[in-house]
Amino acid sequence: xxxxxxxxxxxxxxxxxxxxxxxxxxxxxxxxxxxxxxxxxxxxxxxxxxxxxxxxxxxxxxxx
Ligand SMILES: [Zn+2]
Numbered sequence: 001x002x003x004x005x006x007x008x009x010x011x012x013x014x015x016x017x018x019x020x021x022x023x024x025x026x027x028x029x030x031x032x033x034x035x036x037x038x039x040x041x042x043x044x045x046x047x048x049x050x051x052x053x054x055x056x057x058x059x060x061x062x063x064x
Pocket of ligand 1: 031032
């Protein structure tokens with residue numbers, strides 16, 4: 001696994017999709033699998049809980 005910064009989509013309630021940009025992840029060198037650290041996952045949860053779920057697509061930037 002190596003560190004990478006990428007943009008990932010997350011499905012939330014009511015058919016909304018949130019795209020979080022500049023997300024720090026671990027990426028497998030052999031396949032395109034990503035792994036999020038617990039602290040990053042917590043940050044993602046915080047971002048997702050703060051969005052307006054009536055919006056179909058929302059694009060956010062992950063701030064460390
Ligand atoms: Zn792999």
